[in-house]
Structure formats: structure tokens, C-alpha cells
Amino acid sequence: MDVIQRNFFRILSSGAFGTQSSIEPMSPFKWRRLMQMVEAQKVTSIFVNGIAAHSMDEGLNLPDAIIAELRTKMGDNKALTAKVPKSVRLSNSLLNRRLKKLIHDELHSIDTSVEALDILKLIVSNSETMLNRGMNLGGIITIGQYLRVRGDKVDFVKLDSWLANLQLQSMAELQGNILISVFGFEEEELPFVNKIDKKAYELTLRSVSDLAKDTAQEWHFKQNSAGFVQNNGAVLRRNLRRSVRYMGYAPVETVSNFFSNFVRSLSEIEE
Numbered sequence: 431m432d433v434i435q436r437n438f439f440r441i442l443s444s445g446a447f448g449t450q451s452s453i454e455p456m457s458p459f460k461w462r463r464l465m466q467m468v469e470a471q472k473v474t475s476i477f478v479n480g481i482a483a484h485s486m487d488e489g490l491n492l493p494d495a496i497i498a499e500l501r502t503k504m505g506d507n508k509a510l511t512a513k514v515p516k517s518v519r520l521s522n523s524l525l526n527r528r529l530k531k532l533i534h535d536e537l538h539s540i541d542t543s544v545e546a547l548d549i550l551k552l553i554v555s556n557s558e559t560m561l562n563r564g565m566n567l568g569g570i571i572t573i574g575q576y577l578r579v580r581g582d583k584v585d586f587v588k589l590d591s592w593l594a595n596l597q598l599q600s601m602a603e604l605q606g607n608i609l610i611s612v613f614g615f616e617e618e619e620l621p622f623v624n625k626i627d628k629k630a631y632e633l634t635l636r637s638v639s640d641l642a643k644d645t646a647q648e649w650h651f652k653q654n655s656a657g658f659v660q661n662n663g664a665v666l667r668r669n670l671r672r673s674v675r676y677m678g679y680a681p682v683e684t685v686s687n688f689f690s691n692f693v694r695s696l697s698e699i700e701e
Contacts, residue, residue: 434464435635443613445480446571453489461493470641471567513572518554522686525596532592543585550592557601561687565637574609577619586621600679608634
């Protein structure tokens with residue numbers, strides 16, 4: 431892991447969880463590369479908090495242009511409850527029906543666990559973002575923040591049952607393992623993680639770096655001026671690579687998601 435990634439994760443950890451670490455000095459070019467990672471991950475508000483926590487660090491040699499940019503984004507924090515999606519969906523139709531039914535049934539049960547539903551929604555939302563866009567550190571951090579504040583109220587027995595029913599146990603464990611390996615969480619804080627995934631750390635580094643470098647335009651097929659249909663090979667390769675990356679964690683949902691996106695892209699070809 432290079433200095434850009436080290437500083438990136440240290441600042442996010444400080445901004446999200448109040449951890450203490452030292453920032454290493456970087457050149458303006460490297461700070462701009464780090465900001466690309468922040469913007470790609472949509473974690474600007476957390477990053478701003480982290481920068482404030484490190485304001486006295488000798489290594490915090492932020493360029494003036496970046497300081498000015500961050501000042502315009504101060505105070506953009508959302509309440510924790512606002513970060514939980516109101517609705518979620520899965521690409522696989524069978525699993526999506528199961529998801530809707532279990533949410534409906536739980537909301538109408540006599541012992542509803544709102545906190546367990548919130549964690550489930552975050553896990554599902556993160557999974558879909560990871561399959562469609564890439565690593566979602568903001569959503570994974572939200573799980574960690576939620577558990578630090580309300581973890582004692584989560585019914586993890588229900589959550590484990592739901593994850594098994596939706597075939598998302600491994601995807602949930604991956605997200606938990608990222609909190610452990612990247613943000614220093616203890617295993618005891620994440621009861622839905624049953625085993626340590628040594629690949630989670632490297633996968634996170636690679637995914638965050640890839641997303642920040644991704645410049646492929648978001649179209650799959652389109653007609654050119656001569657009426658022929660063009661295929662965007664860069665996007666197709668990127669999506670296929672991402673699907674392969676997560677196939678072992680959620681095989682049914684990954685395959686359904688890939689083909690759903692492929693079919694949808696075909697339907698968007700201009701007539």
C-alpha cells in the first residue's frame with residue numbers, strides 16, 4: 431500500500447471513527463490523486479472531518495486549492511438515520527421477492543427489529559453499489575458507525591436468518607471484513623462475520639484504486655451516425671471484471687445483476 435492509500439484510509443478512519451494516526455507528507459500531485467479517491471467513493475464529508483482531526487499534524491501539507499475546495503463542502507454531514515436507504519432491491523427476481531416479503535413481515539411483526547432491518551438494508555444497498563459501481567466505502571463506514579451507536583439493539587439472529595435466505599452471507603461478511611482489516615474493528619463488533627477473509631484488504635485497495643482511475647463513459651451500446659450499433663468495450667470489460675471479483679461472494683445476485691444491466695443497456699439503444 432502506497433502513501434496515498436495509507437493517508438486516505440487514515441483520514442477516513444479518523445473522520446468516521448475518531449481513530450488516531452499520523453499523516454505522511456505528500457506532494458500536491460499525490461494529494462490530488464487522493465482527492466480523486468475521495469470523490470470516487472463519495473466520502474467527502476467524512477474526509478473533511480478527518481482533515482479537521484489532523485489539523486495539527488506536521489504531515490498535513492494540503493495544497494491551498496484543495497483546502498479551498500474542502501471549505502466549500504464543510505457542514506455537509508447527514509444524520510445517521512438519513513444514511514439508511516428507505517428502500518432496497520436485488521437484481522435476482524426470486525431473491526428480490528424474498529427481500530420485499532421479509533421486510534414487510536418484519537415491519538408487521540409484534541417484535542419488529544428496526545435496527546436489524548436497517549443493517550440489512552445497508553448490506554443490500556452496499557452489495558448492489560459494489561456490483562454496479564464498485565467498492566462502496568461510504569456505505570460500509572455507515573454500517574460501522576451504526577453498529578458503534580446502536581449495535582446492542584440489533585437482533586443478529588434475525589439478521590443471520592435473513593442473510594441466509596437472501597444468499598448474501600458472504601457479501602455481508604466481506605463488508606464486515608473490510609471494517610476489520612481497513613478500519614480496525616474487532617470481530618466481536620460484527621456478529622454476522624463468522625470467518626476472517628484475508629482477501630478483503632487487498633480487494634479493497636484494488637477496488638478503490640480502480641474506481642478512482644476509471645474514466646470509461648457510461649454507455650454500453652449506441653448507434654453511430656451511419657446507423658450501426660457500437661459496443662463500449664471498456665465498460666463491458668470493467669463490468670465483467672467487477673462481476674468476477676464479487677462472484678464468489680454472491681454468485682446468484684452477481685450473475686443476475688450483470689445480465690440485468692446488459693439487457694437494460696440493449697434497451698437503451700436509440701431507435
